[in-house]
Amino acid sequence: MSNGSLYTHIQNNIATVEFYHQASNSFPSELLERLAKEFKKLSANDDVKVIILKSEKDTTFCAGASFDELVAIQDLEEGKRFFSGFANVINEMRKCSKLIIGRIQGKAVGGGVGLAAACDYCLATLQASIKLSELTIGIGPFVIEPAVKRKMGLAAFSELTLDATSWQNAYWAKEKGLYAKVFETIKELDFEVDVLANKLSKYNPEALKELKKALWEGTDYWDELLVKRAEISGKLVLSDFTKNALLKFKK
Template sequence: MGTTRPNGSLYTKIENKIATIEFGHPASNSFPSELLERLANEFHILSTNDEVAIIVLKSEKEKAFCAGASFDELIAIDAFEEGKKFFSGFANVINAMRKCSKLIIGRVQGKTVGGGVGLAAACDYVLATEQAAIKLSEFTIGIGPFVIAPAVKRKVGVSGLAELTLDATSWKSAYWAKEKGLYARVFENIEELDKEIEIFTEKLASYNPEALYEMKKALWLGTEHWDALLIERAETSGKLVLSDFTKKALAKFKK
């Protein structure tokens, strides 16, 4: 049973030092701004919680992992500041994940688009199913995945980022994502995925918390400038979303 709330839902469960954050939205687990804000705050809160050693990020239901940012909000943007604020949503979440003192394990059970690919890329380790294909379709509406690009590039490299962004209408398989380094392992079905997540996170949670924290810092070394960079990228998208090209493309999509 998924959420029916228009602003989506966010629940955190803490058990045996493992915090599981589960987000949901009736529109294929997409993110309105309010839900992105709540998710960023949740990472900040868990970062300082001594009862938590590891974080698992997952979404509701069995189909899409995340359809990116809210389409309804996107088409309603009609001023630069609004656009900048909208695109800063994913910037703030990625930065919160980057600065979180706990390692974040992503559970990607299904298809992922746009900002959802950015979320997966900002996890420290991702386990997925064969159904977890990815796509960056931003070019088709006249914008680009500028905010999430640094996180995606950090995992799949410049060539992988180019393949994803320039071929904006094609899905890349879960095995492509694994080969490129976005996913660590790919499983046949959700049952196998969940079994492995349980085993893997239990192991991780039993390790020295200080060692885990030092590893988290080591993995993200060299990204300290992202606070400013991702907001600059949000400004780029905020300008583009007001272009005639994008307005026409969004009007077509709306129909």
């Protein structure tokens, strides 16, 4: 459990992928690797027509990558490997042949925003505020930028990135295109997620597969791009500025 948990439940052609980590549903590298493999596995599963991505508990949806692992990075190779975690997950999500519904019940930070942006359709609650705080510790949201910009546009990405200490509320995220609908309660959210997933599961699977391809057309170069972005972050995290910022944050 120190590396978190990941469970997949398949029923009525709907796969529900649920992750959890005690540190606000953040992702250590091992859990990111498991999630990437799970999307690849579900993509090839003919019994699955649609995927729901969710996190456990009723608080934070995802606090991004593991802070403890971030602080422990000692060299460029470790840094590149660490930041490639979300790169690999985003690439497997976009290449997955099944549509992915994001169930965003709470706050999303950094890589958590990237996860939501990599979903094909997101439903959220009022508590699902978002923030990209990477600049405050001397790095940037380089790996998730393509996914966030694709979903929300350059202006919204710029606002999130440059105003790195501010939360943007769920209605702002909906207005910018990250969320399709926002609900007052988790009960309402779960009802609507189930309704949508059941509808999609009954549509022509070939049509859904072709739609998925169309939605992500023009992103094949991301396999190479996101790795390059991981290298940028891997270099920056070794800088004196970032090391000092991380030490202050840890204290």
